[in-house]
Amino acid sequence: MPDGTEARVHLLRFPSSGLTDLYRDEGLDFGSTTGASPAHAKETSIDEQWTSRGVPDTTSVYAYEEPAPYGDDGVQTRVAYIVAGDTLGMVVHEKKDGAARVPFHQTVILQTQLLG
Numbered sequence: 001m002p003d004g005t006e007a008r009v010h011l012l013r014f015p016s017s018g019l020t021d022l023y024r025d026e027g028l029d030f031g032s033t034t035g036a037s038p039a040h041a042k043e044t045s046i047d048e049q050w051t052s053r054g055v056p057d058t059t060s061v062y063a064y065e066e067p068a069p070y071g072d073d074g075v076q077t078r079v080a081y082i083v084a085g086d087t088l089g090m091v092v093h094e095k096k097d098g099a100a101r102v103p104f105h106q107t108v109i110l111q112t113q114l115l116g
Contacts, residue, residue, distance in 0.1 A: 005095040005103065009111055012088045020086050024060075028081065038092060041066040041077035049101060050080075054109045056116025059084040061108060070098075080108040084115035 001007060014020040038044075044064035055061055063080040070076045076098045082089035091108050093099040 001103070003095070003100070005093055005099055007107060008090075008092045009107075010090040010092075011115075012090075014086045014088070017085045020083060020088050023088065024081070024083050038077055038079055040071070040075065040094065041079070042071050043067070044077065044079060047078070047080075047101075050105065050108075055112045056084075059112050059116040061112055063105075063108060065101075068098075078104045080104075082108070082112050082115055084112070087115055089115055 014023065044066050047063040047065045050061070050063035052061060060083040061080055062083075064078070066077045068076075074096050075094050076096075078093045078099045078101070080091045082091070089111055091104075091111055093104040093107065
């Protein structure tokens with residue numbers, strides 16, 4: 001993005017929605033407060049500002065942010081996991097000195113609407 005934010009979307013399609021749910025529950029442990037941190041982030045915690053407004057009822061979103069202080073390189077990671085039927089999506093925004101919350105939330109909502 002023009003401000004230096006790196007944005008990525010990854011999609012993983014499973015043979016069934018049941019397998020997606022199994023991977024969500026046992027592979028990534030979304031229910032915890034720390035979530036499943038990407039390799040670049042020291043740790044992530046639940047994004048308390050996230051709301052499901054604008055997200056289709058057929059999807060679930062788990063949004064996390066890396067709290068300050070960020071890693072050795074000063075890059076903050078924001079990540080959201082989207083469960084939509086047989087598809088698991090991951091939206092990542094990373095930026096030195098902090099990735100902005102609003103553009104991240106907008107990206108997550110738009111991607112969720114595309115999947116839902």
